[in-house]
Amino acid sequence: MNRTQASSTAARITVSSMLLAVMLVLGYIESMLPSPGVPGIKLGLSNSVLIFAVYMLDIPTAFILMSLKVLLSGMMFGGVTTIIYAFSGGLVSLTAMVLLRRIPRLSPVIVSMGGGMFHNIGQVAMAILILHTPSAMLGYLGILMLAGLLSGFLTGLIARQVMKHLRASALHPRAVRRRGTLVTVLAVLVTAGTLLFAWHSMPHLSGNRVTIEVMDTAPLQDASAPPF
């Protein structure tokens, strides 16, 4: 495979779709692992693929990969809630990683840890927006950020090892790396489309009226006053 072939659009599409497939498989494997029942705490294995994309491919491709992974994975194994939370986390996390990547001589492991932490910050921000419980969620944020650092460390190690071994290989995707306006436009479109889709499917966000009844034996006590 020579350089001209490798830098063609076909090669770019091939590498991106291969990475997307890897992310989806990793997401599927992760969905089979026992969940701790606590939202937000998980391994986030596909983050290692994103790290790889941020380092080896271009930034627009990384955003396309993230959006498509969130969308497809949510449709296949999760639900609407998974999509909106994973997307808010992924967007914040990927932005943080892209920015951290610009700091010279920063290890991919550190970048990944930052990404993991910001993933949970993004999710908690979305949770506050949806649930209206800022005080309680902020207390929970500390634990989530710690969990994000830990899982970011693990996925960062994986990504670093993969990149180390791939550097000498002919499959090194740097050949594919090319700046293109088309990819940037596509990335903006895909990301915005995912955001719109997720926003529209959440009944609590999209403006759909939701009537709520709580059936208590005693009349409900509004929390504007203490209960006793």
Place this chain on the structure above:
Amino acid sequence: MFRRFLSLFACLLLFPMAGMAQDAPATATDLAEEAHIAPAYVLLTLQSGSYWLALPDEGEVDIPIRQTRDDGSEEINTLRLTPKGVYMLSATCENQDCVEQGMVSIENRTDRILGNMILCLPNAVAVELFTPEEIRAMYASREAQP
């Protein structure tokens, strides 16, 4: 001048204390008032607002929370209150996280990862357990509603 202020201050300080001292022998109505305070209260936060639910003194109470959308589809979370604590009995959500989060009781609040919370993200239901002392502190420290 300063001394007058001091005595005024002392009076202000002593008056409520004297009042408390007089009230100290509990009357029948006071005991009844005391009995109304549950061991803990559940703060239920929904899109429509926040509500207090008292834990029952005995037995179990089920609180169904029904959320109906414009198109007629509905989601139901059933909260079970027991004298010890609260848990999500059932939920029509996609991941059942809230059911798996188990019970929040006064004893295990500090040991759980989620602390005093039960969260149902798909149906946007947040449940928190507070003791009466915490609630008093909450309303004393800020006038705004939680």
